[in-house]
Amino acid sequence: MRRAGAAVVLAGVLALAGCGAGIPADPDGTLSRAAGGELRVGYAVEPGLVDAPGEGDPSGPVVDVVREYAASIDADIAWTAASEESLVTDLEEGAIDVAIGGFTDQTPWSDRASVTRGFFPGAERSGPKSAILVPLGENALLTSIETHLDGEGLT
């Protein structure tokens, strides 16, 4: 019976591995909605990483990383400016898909949002690593961003 149980588990693993393309999936389908459509990005100003020059869209190294990622999934960006805490609340409420700002991979918000692995947005490869926040448990989006960061050699 024990062997049979192990065999069932093994069969299940192999079956899932066969359709591995869909794993991990987002419980709320954020990535599949954003890809080819609109990626809603919230930003909090952090000098040197995320700058907001008066009118218009933000700029800076982290902003560039998000722009490149959005291009890679063929999505247009809708920008929202807010404080870090408001951004985290927006993520929880599903008002935005991604939050950027002065977040690092050691961010205390990790209880309320999923945090990407740390990366260096600019040429300088020292100091604290930046991170991007996505809604809690949206693992497809998280993994997709991390794959993009790895591909760009930023991690």
Place this chain on the structure above:
Amino acid sequence: MTTAKHQYGRTDLPAEQQTALRQPVRWELFTIGYTAVTILLVATVVGSSQSMKTAWIEDMLSLMPQLVFLIALPFVRRRPTTRHPYGWHRAMSVGHLVAGVALLAVGLNLAVEAAVGLIKAEHPTIGSVNLFGTTVWLGWLMVAVMVVVVIGPLFFYGPAKARIAPTLHNKVLYADGDMAKADWHTNAASIVGVLGVGVGLWWLDGAAALFISLGIVHDGFRNTKAALGDLMDQRALAYDSAEPHPAIDQVRGILRALPWVDDTGVRIRDMGQVLHVEAFVVPQARDAGVVQIREASEAIADTSWQMQDVVVTLCDEIPEEAVRPERA
């Protein structure tokens, strides 16, 4: 078998049990090494999956019975002294109790944590890792680790310990082997939890964590109950705590067969590894004395290595709570 000169609070084991005892010590040391590697390996992939965390803590808890066994063993072997006239056999039961309570407390804690996570609908985060330049979803590594580490308890040390325990009449060893054999439930559950998260069913992780922690609670409850029973001097039970110890029937049969005996009763309690036997005898002739008593206790001591602490006493009436032959 030669006539045994029975000893009170005996500490030395016969050859078969001494050989049998060397095996579990080796198995326990092997298990501790194996589990330590498992704990380190799982630590590298545990992430924020509740089911992986629960399985990881269960791995740590599974070290308890092994440590208890190894710590209690030198105590059990101590000779009785005037201050400790019954020897140190209870050390194994005390360890059994400590391990049981620890399992119970941690298991309940983890069960509550999993339930709260489910109620609050906390979606577990399982991201990716960069493995030699390739981005790999961490869930696959979790599954791989859980499949690999189940080999030890399922096929090697679990069955081995459960096999040795009856020879030694050791409940800690039996509990340990029993838990190791059931360890694959944990690994299977955490794999289901992680793959559930993989396909977007976030609640499967918490459900798996709840399943695993309830398993820990069950183990803790069972072991605490068994250890408490022995410490409270309940009637001796077989190593798996399921049935009365066969020695009870044996002793009764021996006493019954003695020609000078009119009525008998017996009380047997479990000291951990050996039994403490008190036999009550109502003699037919009023002149029964030390010679008959000695013969009776030696006949009982002869039947098993476990029954070396035997007291036979003459009385005119069998105490009510002692096990009588008619209950056979």
